[in-house]
Amino acid sequence: MREAILLLHPTLAMLSVISAIWVIVETLNASPANLNRLKNAAKLVAILMFLTCLVAGYYYVNFYAPDKAIILKGSWKFAHNLIMESKEHLFFMTLILSFLLPVVASAKDIVSSKQTRTLIVSIAGLIVLSSLALEGAGSVIAMGVKMGLLQTLVK
Amino acid sequence: MKKDTIQYLDKNIAGFVVSAAIAIVSNTLLVWAKETSPALSAWMKALTSHHWISHGLFVVIVFFLLGLILSKSNLKLKTNTLTLIILLSSFSSAIGIVVWFILY
Numbered sequence: 090m091r092e093a094i095l096l097l098h099p100t101l102a103m104l105s106v107i108s109a110i111w112v113i114v115e116t117l118n119a120s121p122a123n124l125n126r127l128k129n130a131a132k133l134v135a136i137l138m139f140l141t142c143l144v145a146g147y148y149y150v151n152f153y154a155p156d157k158a159i160i161l162k163g164s165w166k167f168a169h170n171l172i173m174e175s176k177e178h179l180f181f182m183t184l185i186l187s188f189l190l191p192v193v194a195s196a197k198d199i200v201s202s203k204q205t206r207t208l209i210v211s212i213a214g215l216i217v218l219s220s221l222a223l224e225g226a227g228s229v230i231a232m233g234v235k236m237g238l239l240q241t242l243v244k
Numbered sequence: 245m246k247k248d249t250i251q252y253l254d255k256n257i258a259g260f261v262v263s264a265a266i267a268i269v270s271n272t273l274l275v276w277a278k279e280t281s282p283a284l285s286a287w288m289k290a291l292t293s294h295h296w297i298s299h300g301l302f303v304v305i306v307f308f309l310l311g312l313i314l315s316k317s318n319l320k321l322k323t324n325t326l327t328l329i330i331l332l333s334s335f336s337s338a339i340g341i342v343v344w345f346i347l348y
Contacts (some may be wrong), residue, residue, distance in 0.1 A: 143298070150294045164279045174345045177296055178274065179338055181303045188307060189264040192293045196257055206321035207263070211327050215334050 091152050099144035100226055102220055105137035105187065109216040112190065116209045121201050131194035131209075134216065138187035142180070148240035160230070168233020176226040183219040185210055216217060253323045260316030261309075265333035267307035272337040274299060276344060279300045 108130050115127035153173075160169040190212050196205050253261070278285045288298035322330075325340065 125336045146297065146300070149296060173343045176341050178271065178275045178299070178341050181300055182337060183335060185264050185267050185303060185307050189260060192260045193257055196254060198251070202251050202323065204327070205253065206328070208253070208323055208327045211331055214330070219338065
């Protein structure tokens with residue numbers, strides 16, 4: 090169960106990233122024909138990121154403490170002290186941007202205004218960039234646990 | 245298609261963009277406050293059983309509450325200004341968090 094939750098949260102986050110890229114594509118090709126698709130994709134980003142928050146939060150609150158202890162015993166202490174500490178707080182920025190995206194995608198002038206399209210692409214782009222950074226951070230944290238375990242075995 | 249003239253975003257949407265920027269910046273400020281004040285961190289932990297849950301709730305409530313308030317106000321901001329606000333707040337807040345944990 091614990092491992093399933095651990096694997097589920099980056100999966101949901103990646104699906105959210107794919108949806109955000111979908112929003113970018115629809116926005117760059119905005120026309121009256123694809124507006125509904127754009128709005129639905131933006132809503133999907135928010136829903137998937139909210140689910141990511143619930144699953145990741147559940148794991149972090151209930152299961153992360155032993156991982157943290159292992160990391161801090163190893164040589165990759167920065168995997169918690171810098172990477173995890175930054176990740177757990179930076180995520181809230183991504184979450185807020187994901188909630189904002191469907192609000193901005195409800196603008197009535199998407200097709201006619203390049204500036205509104207730029208705003209939507211900027212928000213979606215920030216979601217993609219920050220999510221990818223958080224995914225990378227997750228890999229470093231997993232590596233930190235591995236380093237801690239390896240060093241425990243060597244001792 | 246409109247030319248690149250000055251355009252204003254609908255005030256309801258503009259309100260939420262500004263509230264998002266404020267929520268994102270307040271997220272970083274709360275990190276700094278929590279890390280420098282063990283009392284605040286302990287209070288946030290006591291509030292919901294985990295400081296991270298309290299932190300997240302605070303940021304999300306700031307976003308939705310301010311968004312509702314600002315969207316009802318007569319906020320008139322250029323679309324390009326809003327793009328700049330959201331980009332600057334996001335990048336500066338992210339740097340603020342990472343640099344904080346590098347230094348402390």
